[in-house]
Amino acid sequence: MTEMSFGQALNQALVLALEADEGVFVAGEGVGVSIHQDPNMPTHGLLERFGPRRVRDTPVSEAAIAGLAVGAAAMGLRPVVEIMFFPFITLASDMLVNHAGKLRYMSGGQSRFPLTVRVKAGVGFGAGSQHSHNLEAWMAHSPGLKLVWPSNPADAKGLLLGAIFDPDPVIVVEDMMLYWMRGQVPEGDNRQALGRARVVRAGTDCTLVAYGAALYTALEGARMAAEAGIACEVIDLRSLVPLDKACLLDSVRRTGRLVIVHEANRFCGYGAELAALAAEEAFEALKAPVRRVAPPSIPVPASPPQEGFFKPSAEAVAAAVKEICR
């Protein structure tokens, strides 16, 4: 194990993948020469190390970047492309939704699309709603696409490696607020299977589910609830598609309560799927209504107090837990 930042862990995954497989290439806007000069940026130093054949700066052209990934994957390469900010994925969405997710199916299983799309996400850096808008529910709703969302440096490396070497299209969401977070990261290839959640805090009274940066809001809410004598079990989802139903349902059946935390808009958000899953498959175990702690259905505001209002707080998590544990 080595201590490093989340961004450096992602960088290690990219380095390992580029070293391990000649078919891996990295492409996107500024993945080679960047406007940032920060070793915590995931693509830092890749161009110098692997050269312009493997690390390709592209035009500002999200449809072409995503099309590049789909077409090159169909030919047997393992593209790793970057979409700079989550809201820009709308520009790439035809290539992802209608092509990456569907072409294998429509070929009758003859084609494969082992591509990875890295996308930077997050709320809390004051950029406003065209740079902050978590659209995981759009992608999760589209068949054929997988989606993972690491919350710590070890998972950042392991899940990105798992995505790159997965045989299907995977979107890896990187919470920008976590890039500088430090943690212990295993040496070498620690690729993780997709579709597995992890219990990060054990508890008996209420299940809290979150992913990415929202996990830390959930953990802080759990700590506050513990002060009131409520023991929360906290699950880091890690993989939204495929979803680890067993982990979630097992926890809910033991605690009888579920609170979901995410930074995407509440209405039709990913949490609605988790709430429906609990209602459909663990209804008999539920002792209280499921609660979602998620932003209202407004664009992400830019002004600091309004952005703070938008983002779920640990206090709101603790309040939701206490309310259903009364």
Add this chain to the structure above:
Amino acid sequence: MNIPAWTPELQARLYQDMLLSRRFEERIVEMAKEKGRLPGMQILSVGQEAVAAGVVAALTPRDVIVSNHRSHAHLLCRGADPNTLMAEIMGKATGVNAGKAGTLHLAVPQLNVLMTSTVVGAGPPLAAGAAFAQQYTRSGAVTVVFFGDGAAAEGSVHEAMNLAGVWKLPLLLVCENNCWAGAQPCRVHCAVGDLSIRAAAYDMPGRAVDGNDVEAVYRLAAEMAAHCRGGRGPALIEARTYRMRGHGESDPQHYVDPAEIAAWSRRCPLKRYRQKLLDGGVLSAADLERMETGAMRKVADAVDFADRSPYPEARAALDDVWTAAPAL
């Protein structure tokens, strides 16, 4: 640049490819009139066969093709099996894509007809990706993408042309200008009358050709493919042709002046080439008759094969979304 000398074999192939495509789609026209006979939409390339035949004949088997709605001629000219194509069009289990593609999304990766998209204008970015892989692996092959004059208005086409121009990808863009985008003629949907000039904006050669002259299409495609293969980047062909049918078979073409259809009918690529081959003594009337009979038999066999084939199990709809993940 090596353009093979004309041989009777090549000329016969060009005619035969167009003939099979025409007879195949004419049969679809007939079946589309029978209620409940065919699922989905029938979107055909009747009248445009010279573009498919001329371009595909100019390629090597390793070259990749990305197609669109009007894919039947591209596929048949590439040598796809009419039986499994027709079965796919009918949604049968024996279809070339197991019934998952239907008539609109036919692709035959084994023949390097790698992908077909019916999202208008989506082909060029996909094809740029395939061409990138060819460049990346130094394969010496090229990718050809067929799209229409309507698709030329899509931003994705321009993004792909720009990327291909910047990276000098071995991408041959073939715009089949069939004069109509849905019910809109070119003058309504396109700011320029000559689509081939758009190549200049992306630093690639662009040339227009009579898309109903199969030998002219073949010559230009061979020249442009050689350009792409030589590492000099992408190229654009605008093949000027005509959509003899409506957008789809349910389209009565009420918005088209019948005189326009009649005029283009006189320029039918099959009629023209048949006459040329007869006049030049390349093929005899008996040869032509034999080819006609052969094409008709292939189409009849394909319909028979498709009719006799079962539908897939409904639950097989759940298969093929993902590859089974390898054990980690």
